[in-house]
Amino acid sequence: EIVLTQSPATLSLSPGERATLSCRASQSVSSHLAWYQQKPGQAPRLLMYEASNRATGTPARFSGSGSGTDFTLTISSLEPEDFAVYFCYQRSKWPETYGPGTKVDIK
Amino acid sequence: QLQLQESGPGLVKPSETLSLTCTVSGGSMSNYWWDWIRQAPGKEMESLAYIHSSGDSNYNPSLKSRVAISVDTSKNQFFLRLTSVTAADTAIYFCARYGVVVGNYYYTDVWGKGTTVTVSS
Numbered sequence: 001e002i003v004l005t006q007s008p009a010t011l012s013l014s015p016g017e018r019a020t021l022s023c024r025a026s027q028s029v030s031s032h033l034a035w036y037q038q039k040p041g042q043a044p045r046l047l048m049y050e051a052s053n054r055a056t057g058t059p060a061r062f063s064g065s066g067s068g069t070d071f072t073l074t075i076s077s078l079e080p081e082d083f084a085v086y087f088c089y090q091r092s093k094w095p096e097t098y099g100p101g102t103k104v105d106i107k
Numbered sequence: 108q109l110q111l112q113e114s115g116p117g118l119v120k121p122s123e124t125l126s127l128t129c130t131v132s133g134g135s136m137s138n139y140w141w142d143w144i145r146q147a148p149g150k151e152m153e154s155l156a157y158i159h160s161s162g163d164s165n166y167n168p169s170l171k172s173r174v175a176i177s178v179d180t181s182k183n184q185f186f187l188r189l190t191s192v193t194a195a196d197t198a199i200y201f202c203a204r205y206g207v208v209v210g211n212y213y214y215t216d217v218w219g220k221g222t223t224v225t226v227s228s
Contacts, residue, residue, distance in 0.1 A: 004151075034214050043111075043201070043218035050209050055216060087152065091212050095167040098152035 002026055002090050004099035012107040019075040021102045023088035028068045032092040035064055035073045038101075039084045047086075048073065078104070109134040111202050111219035118225050119196075125189040125224060129202030136160045136180045140205040142215055143176060143187045145198040153198075157205070158185055192226045199223050 003026040013019055023033065031051040036044040046055040048064035051071055061076045075082055087101040115127040129141070143155040156176040158164040164176050170189070178185040189196060199221040206216035 032212050041220065043220045044203075045218075046207065046214060046216045049207050049214040050212070053209075055207065089152075089214075091214060094165065095169070096154045098154075100151050 001095055002029060002093055002097050004088055004090060004097055006086075006088060006099040006102050008102060009100070010103045010105060012105055013078055014107045015078050015080055017078050019073075019078055019082070019104055021073040021075075021086055021104075023066075023071040023073070023099050025069045025071075025090055029090040029092035031067045032090060033064075033066070033071050034089045034091065035062075036087050036089060037082075037084050038087065044087075075104075109204065109206075109217050111204065111217060113200060113202050113219045113222035115200065115222045115224055117223065118227065119192050120228050121193055121226055122191055125187075125192050125196065125226075127187040127189075127200055127202075127222065127224075129185050129187075129219060131183045131185075131204075136178065136183055136185070140213055141178065141185050142203045142205060144201045144203060144215075144218075145196075146201070146221075147195070147198040150198075152201075155187065155189075194226050197224065197226045 005024050007022045033051050035048040038044045047058045052064045063074045085101045085103045088099040110132045112130045119125050137160050142157040146152045156166045158176045173190045175188040201221045203215035203218040205213035207214040
């Protein structure tokens with residue numbers, strides 16, 4: 001199965017700063033990668049799909065890029081509600097797999 | 108607004124069968140694929156199985172011999188059965204809808220909040 005690794009594990013930033021999160025796949029997933037946001041006790045929320053498409057309701061400060069094995073989620077200017085865990089997910093090959101997540105917390 | 112709610116026993120004894128229900132409200136199950144995912148403590152999310160409203164299904168090979176998924180669209184519910192559970196099956200179990208479709212690629216866009224299952228005697 002395809003293994004996804006994410007870095008860093010934790011990102012400590014202040015509101016207004018730029019966040020750059022990385023996801024790497026053990027083999028090419030083409031562009032079939034998504035990003036989710038999860039807050040404690042809440043359902044995961046789809047942010048991006050097909051690497052660079054914003055899901056309905058995703059603010060424009062979120063952007064995704066990459067293809068093949070290397071992907072990036074960028075939050076251009078962190079808002080207080082953006083402090084959460086972000087995980088990537090590949091849909092290229094069954095079983096679909098998830099990354100371990102990057103926690104973005106307040107510095 | 109579509110909502111999903113998982114329900115289950117909370118605590119299951121080793122070697123027993125875990126049965127979970129996902130209840131869909133605020134929308135129809137028809138013509139969608141539906142997913143079960145779990146997250147064990149300290150581990151990544153793991154896809155378990157998915158099913159179409161028509162009944163077509165697929166299973167994670169790592170669990171294929173122990174897992175069964177089914178759907179009852181008349182009740183707006185789908186189900187997961189996991190047999191011969193062990194402590195390794197302790198996890199938060201989520202259900203989700205594959206609501207974003209790009210060609211042949213589907214992404215889950217609505218999730219439940221999850222239900223915690225502990226396997227212990």
